Amino acid sequence: MATNLDLQEQEQLDELKAFWQQHGNLITWTLTLILAAFAAWNGWNWYQREQGAKASAMFEELDNAVAAGDADRAGRVFGDLKERFARTTYTQQAGLIAAKLQADKGQADAAAASLGWLADNAANDDYKALARLRLAGLLIDKKAYDEALKQLAGVTQPAFAALADDRRGDVLLAQGKAAEAVTAWQAAYKAMDEKQDYRRVIEAKLTARAAAPEAAASAGAQ
Template structure:
């Protein structure tokens, strides 16, 4: 076959190429077009993603300029409306909640935290928001809601923090024995790391009452 191929004239080879192209040319063109479209589509998407992150970063940088004040609500809303899928929207909402919680406006703090829980782009931010939300609810004496949140599933690394919040909930309910047990668990889970605040809260509750011995 190879010898026959060599004996073919240029004209014959050209005719065979034309016949092959008539049969397969459409598929080849379509394949090349699709490859080009995918390439340019990917480059466009990458460019769009980069521009989106840069724009969101610029707004978040504006928010960060005044760390001592309240997070401007107009900037937060712009991030939430135009860049909700970026981490900057979640970070800004967490900052917003912190700034209002620090001045005792718990309703606005809850507003920011619930946005992250419902719309946050990453699970890590949602988990942080849920735990902070539980703390704010304790401050509002909404202990049932707070307890419901911390009874949800969390990664193992959050267990000490959850036990600490549980202790705060029981203190707010004046269930002191349960609070002691929760703080003890937090100290146990938090062994080897800084836990002075938990220790202080636990010590303030004193020792558990010793049951009276039967006579």
């Protein structure tokens, strides 16, 4: 004869079976998705670490090329980084470093190409801004003034606004637009932190155009 305990256990078992029949598939799929997401997260972290380690090794190779003054080798390594690890910070830094060496070695076109890629493809907006500022400088040297202004227009981060205005003034002066250049330099001077040494360079440009900032003009008159 079944005891009361046996009957209670049977009732609980029947309830459990009924519950599982109604909700079992949902529970199974939910657990599967959670485990899959966890596995994917672990896999992505491993992939990122693996990519970072490989990119780091290639960046060290580029650094050695720069130390040796080998612009061609630096350009090749940067090309490999772009192809294999385009989204890593190492690649963004490598582009700026390679471009500087290329420019220093007289490879203006190669430097412009490196900076142009960064301006369009860098994962970080700050690197994009730096690339545009440096590219504008190369374009000024090539007298490609409209293209230089176009690059500067793409610098929208407040942290780089003063530098963009300063470089814009350089372009406008080169175009023979002295009054507009002064306006751009004045904006750069006002936007730049007083503690920045480069502010003195902008001040000198304004002074040379007989437009010294009021603070500097007052100090000179004393």
